[in-house]
Amino acid sequence: MANTSARMLRLLNLLQTHRYWPGSELAGKLEVSERTLRRDVERLRDLGYPVDANRGVAGGYQLQSGAAMPPLLLDDEEAVAIAVGLRTAASGAVDGVEETSVRALTKVIQVMPPRLRRRVDALRSFTVRTAWNAGPAVDSGALTVLAQACRDDERLRFTYTARAGERTERLVEPHRLVSLSGRWYLVAWDAERHDWRTFRVDRLGDPRSTGHRFRQRELPGGDAGAFVRDRISSASQPHEVTVTLRVAADDVPAEVRRWGEFTDLGGGSCRLAMKVETFDWPILLLAAIGAEFEVDGPPEFADYVRAAGERFVRGTR
Amino acid sequence: MANTSARMLRLLNLLQTHRYWPGSELAGKLEVSERTLRRDVERLRDLGYPVDANRGVAGGYQLQSGAAMPPLLLDDEEAVAIAVGLRTAASGAVDGVEETSVRALTKVIQVMPPRLRRRVDALRSFTVRTAWNAGPAVDSGALTVLAQACRDDERLRFTYTARAGERTERLVEPHRLVSLSGRWYLVAWDAERHDWRTFRVDRLGDPRSTGHRFRQRELPGGDAGAFVRDRISSASQPHEVTVTLRVAADDVPAEVRRWGEFTDLGGGSCRLAMKVETFDWPILLLAAIGAEFEVDGPPEFADYVRAAGERFVRGTR
DNA sequence: CCGATCCGGCCACTTTCCGACCTGAATCCA
């Protein structure tokens, strides 16, 4: 019970939750003598976790940042917060860390007690999809199932709705999850069609691990990201929207400015350029800025804005 | 060096990164005999971390979810992803976990090696403020400084810009961080004015811990959240927007539906109700849904929509 | 059935751990 290892973890935990513990208090909490505490601290230091100490009255120990991440000891709430945060990051809220987020999420979810997993799921309904215009929503539960299967080399079964609409049942050996411009793709060896395929995760239903493990095959070319990029040559072309605004670039609120590229044109005007997949996002900006403007292109965007404008006017009669 | 504790952590790490390790391989990696490995596994189980084992050919060990969170052993990338995810969650992207997120973020940041902290900061520019209509941006670096000072009972110095605009230097004993409807508040004992105050974090500059520790005073009433709510009686009242849409509730895309309350009225109509602080958000929804509608109230929203609509029409001539 | 794999008891040996005691050094405060 009162194992040394367990005690060290508890000590690390205490040092992580509150700074500046006096040695006597730590020793009391751990139910050892102060001498042993000093030895424990020394051991932590030997392991590379720098424990800082202050002498004199009101001194104490504190954990500093070191060369490597120490084991994180989380309470229930913190674990839930981390899972929730990772899920939003994985769903594309933050550029460039989606894939790592999924990996970390998989790790956290796997070891998380079921009651906490339920709490995370309960918070799902409150999550906000930032980039809901960037791609269809992906069930983060499915995402972790896929990530886990990739990591653990477990065969996977799911239903897939092809672009044309027909539904098929698939059995695959998953290889990698790839996030590309707001969409998730699964690169896998289709065990029934005997070929490599990419699956859009949002078109994939009810994934379940069969528990059957397999040996990873070598992907032609080796790079899963490149593989996906090749396959989706018919990728959705984003529209380049350009608008001239009758307001100086500096007068655009900073919260708005970060969403697009604003170039000041002088004379109280600026140009807004954005790459978007749907036109709703730039409309939000135009509404929020509240200045007069002129749509430069493309024509479809002008049509869209005009239609919305006319609808708005009609809707307020 | 080859301490038992350290070895246990390494084992936990291995079990967290990959499922189904054969015992012989684990023993090899840890450089102990298989008998000792079995004992280590047993120890982990005694500590409450359920290590599952499969016998027979291709068997092995795997870490399952148990009653408590095991210590999380993260590699660099995962740690960065967690910090980034927590930061977006703390900035209000997800309702209801802001305060816990900050607590977890503080913990992670504090023990994170500096090089990783720099990577997290480098990703800052890419973060997306979801609720950019919910409140002014808050520097997450400042937020963690404040949270840490609250946790560790350290005196804090910062500059504060009052509502009227005058700038003052403050020295406080921080008590709690409170997140309320998209804004962060610091509840603290002002050491120079000898009274409790609440500070809006977005009006607060250059916070730095003095390193001087203090004994927490008792907050009158005890509840920091209630304290803040009392103080900001002049809180921004959210508007309740109501719109009747000429579309059945079921035909509203799910990504849009979660943003407001949609009630089907039958006959291909539905009612949308939203509580918002600015009117830009519902405008986005109206644009995205693309159906005819009628604004029921409040009148200011109708005016706002009409103004936007007229501007949109003018801007596409 | 067999072979692979995990399980855990037993034993002898080694290593580590622990508390007690002590000296030293840094820090703070009066």
Add this chain to the structure above:
DNA sequence: TGGATTCAGGTCGGAAAGTGGCCGGATCGG
């Protein structure tokens, strides 16, 4: 400046734990 507080770490002897080797058993898949 001097005393109180607190961390640092050496040494010692007994206690506790860890370790590897060996072995019979259980369980799984083919």
